[in-house]
Amino acid sequence: MSTPLIELSDLGFAWPGQPELLDIPEFHLRRGETLFLKGPSGSGKTTLLGLLGGVQKPGRGHIRLLGTELGALSAAARDHFRVDHTGYIFQQFNLLPFLSVRANVELPCRFSRLRAERARQRHGSVERAAARLLEHLGLDAALLERRAAELSIGQQQRVAAARALIGQPELVIADEPTSALDADARQAFLDLLFAECREASASLLFVSHDQSLAGLFGRSLSLLELNRAARPREI
Amino acid sequence: MHLLRLALASLANRRFTALLTVFAIALSVCLLLAVERVRTEARASFASTLSGTDLIVGARSGPVNLLLYSVFRIGNATNNIRWESFRHFADHPRVKWAIPLSLGDSHRGYRVLGTTPAYFEHYRYGRQQPLALSEGRAFATDPFEVVLGAEVAEALHYQPGDELVLAHGVARLSLTRHEDKPFRVVGILGRTGTPVDRTLHINLAGMEALHVDWRGGVPARGGARIDAEQARRMALQPKVITAFLLGLDSKIATFAVQREINDYLGEPLLAILPGVALQELWSLMGTAEQALFVVSLCVVLTGLIGMLTAILASLNERRREMAILRSLGARPWHIAGLLVLEAFALTLAGVLLGLALLYLSILLAQGPLQAAYGLYLPFAAPSAYEWLLLGAILLAALPLGGVPAWRAYRQSLADGLSIRL
Known part of the structure; x- marks a missing residue:
């Protein structure tokens, strides 16, 4: 097996003037793996995602993404690295409501030359890549030029997924992406997401507090167990 | 992008x-x-209120003052100048044309200007534009003819053929009116956007006729009075005017003639270059x-x-x-x-x-x-x-x-x- 996709070791992080929020001795995610990370609020979930995205720098320890030490990069280089290798799906999907569906999906390729290049290699053009992904995710081609704000919740979710997957980033981070959906839709969406991740050979880091989904993933972990700082103090 | x-x-x-x-x-x-x-x-x-005029001449005072009363009809001359002085410089070899200006009377707040037909011929404003009559004709030999500026005619609703009475002095409410010598409107000038629009133009002879029977600043009474018909038959040669405009045969002569006028021994005169004085006035504003x-x-x-x-x-x-x-x-x-x-x-x-x-x-x-x-x-x-x-x-x-x-x-x-x- 080659180097893991994510490698955390002896990671510590605290916001200025506050006690340590994250203390993770060891964590890794292999390539192509789908991981369910159970993260209730207060477990340091948002901060961990910020660290993985390179928005924050760890206080101590190491974060390696694809073997690259994130802490050693400059802020601009971390920004580059994030968009080149990571796709995000957020709880509120976070589409730009005033852009068309197509423009929303294409956005990461506008900021990452690498992802634009990959999209072109695989599909011929960024536009084609966006259309193909949306088609795979079951979105009607007629919706492509609609404004994102006009779509239903389920449709927005698929657009958000397509946006995360375009240009084949090695890692897809999904933060509670299904909490707005009912159980059936959730299952259907996850199936699509798994299929697309597999096709793009991306790893999926899925963060949610909904334990019922854990069984669908290759591996499941709880951030409360992982993060020593979040465990209740022994009396 | x-x-x-x-x-x-x-x-x-x-x-x-x-x-x-x-x-x-x-x-x-x-x-x-x-x-x-x-x-x-x-x-x-x-700056183009007046153009084509090389020198403005008046009694000695300040350039801006002279410009104000001779061109803008604002304020009054401190002194008149003698007709002989005007003739002296009008006949100067370098002078191509001369327009005498005689001010002092008014009609319902608008100034009256006594001048000669040379005014209509040589006065220029803007980009060397001559005055044009929109109606009627310029005044001729009869002393009691008046040519109105466009604004005067419009504001007071005068038509050619109307008669009007001038008032002595320039106060808006004048006590002394030249009731006995009414003027007939013979022409109305086209708009110029200059003070000409607010002026009534009469013949110098008319100006003289108005005051021919005045003695010591008041009109004569009783038998000494001279009515319009009598005045028409008189030789109405003005003795004084307020200012005059000069056009020279070459621009180069301007300064020489200006110096000559300023050094004139007959009486104290002031000659100014309109452009310079206009700039000076504008800088005030x-x-x-x-x-x-x-x-x-x-x-x-x-x-x-x-x-x-x-x-x-x-x-x-x-x-x-x-x-x-x-x-x-x-x-x-x-x-x-x-x-x-x-x-x-x-x-x-x-x-x-x-x-x-x-x-x-x-x-x-x-x-x-x-x-x-x-x-x-x-x-x-x-x-x-x-x-x-x-x-x-x-x-x-x-x-x-x-x-x-x-x-x-x-x-x-x-x-x-x-x-x-």
């Missing part, structure tokens, strides 16, 4: 505020340009003109600050938009650039709309302005100076856009990927 499209799409999403901002900037730009144009044109038309310009600059600044306020106010609600862009790989400078572009786009749209408004208003106001104030606003492309002003406004938008850009930059660094709703 891609950032610009993002900025425009985001603006389109807030189109109501954006349109208001653009409109505020457009109005201020339009005002600035309009003030600038009126200023330039007013100065040009002021320059302060007001500059104040107007400063005010309109402030209006532009207000428009730009309005834009700054609108953008700053939108920042909070757009934190989410910024965080989304950040999560999709936008660097903080992208976010800052987005806001600077937004400010620039708003200002550019404002400037363009302002130009459109300016030309629309010129198109609408050109006729009325020319008719009422003699101010001609040309429908011309912006001058180099106007382009400079517009460029400066656009440039000013960049540092102004920098303020919200800097805040958004800080904000997006602090917010990171966490999206606050």
Whole structure:
């Protein structure tokens, strides 16, 4: 097996003037793996995602993404690295409501030359890549030029997924992406997401507090167990 | 290019505020340009109140004073000059033409000017334009004929053929009226946009006839009175006039003749160059003109600050938009650039709309302005100076856009990927 996709070791992080929020001795995610990370609020979930995205720098320890030490990069280089290798799906999907569906999906390729290049290699053009992904995710081609704000919740979710997957980033981070959906839709969406991740050979880091989904993933972990700082103090 | 499209799409999403901002900037730009144009044109038309005249001559006083009463019909001469002095210089070998001016009477607040037919022949204003009669003819040999300026005729509703009575002195309410010698309107001049419009022109002989029976500043009484018919038969040769205009046969002679007049031993005279005196007078009014310009600059600044306020106010609600862009790989400078572009786009749209408004208003106001104030606003492309002003406004938008850009930059660094709703 080659180097893991994510490698955390002896990671510590605290916001200025506050006690340590994250203390993770060891964590890794292999390539192509789908991981369910159970993260209730207060477990340091948002901060961990910020660290993985390179928005924050760890206080101590190491974060390696694809073997690259994130802490050693400059802020601009971390920004580059994030968009080149990571796709995000957020709880509120976070589409730009005033852009068309197509423009929303294409956005990461506008900021990452690498992802634009990959999209072109695989599909011929960024536009084609966006259309193909949306088609795979079951979105009607007629919706492509609609404004994102006009779509239903389920449709927005698929657009958000397509946006995360375009240009084949090695890692897809999904933060509670299904909490707005009912159980059936959730299952259907996850199936699509798994299929697309597999096709793009991306790893999926899925963060949610909904334990019922854990069984669908290759591996499941709880951030409360992982993060020593979040465990209740022994009396 | 891609950032610009993002900025425009985001603006389109807030189109109501954006349109208001653009409109505020457009109005201020339009005002600035309009003030600038009126200023330039007013100065040009002021400078061309009188043209073609090489020297104005009057009794010795100050150049501005002489200019004011001889050309603008404001104020009074301190002294008259003798007819012999006028004849002396009118017959000067270098003098091509001479127009005597005799002031002192009025008609319902409008000044009366006694002169000769040479006035209609040689007087020039604007770009060497001669006076033109819109109705009737110039006065002829009968002393009791009057030619009205356009404004006089319009304001007092006179037609050729009407009779009017002049008043002694220039006070608006005159106690002494020349009731016994009415004048007949024979012609009305076309509009010039100069003080000529507010003047009644009569023959020097008429001016003399009005005062032929006056002694010591009051009209004669009883048998000493001379009525209009008697006056017509008299030799009405004026003894004094107020000022005269000279046209020389070459510009080069101007200074020599000016010196000769100023050194004239017959009586103390003053000769001035109209252009120089006009500039001097304009510089007196320059302060007001500059104040107007400063005010309109402030209006532009207000428009730009309005834009700054609108953008700053939108920042909070757009934190989410910024965080989304950040999560999709936008660097903080992208976010800052987005806001600077937004400010620039708003200002550019404002400037363009302002130009459109300016030309629309010129198109609408050109006729009325020319008719009422003699101010001609040309429908011309912006001058180099106007382009400079517009460029400066656009440039000013960049540092102004920098303020919200800097805040958004800080904000997006602090917010990171966490999206606050």
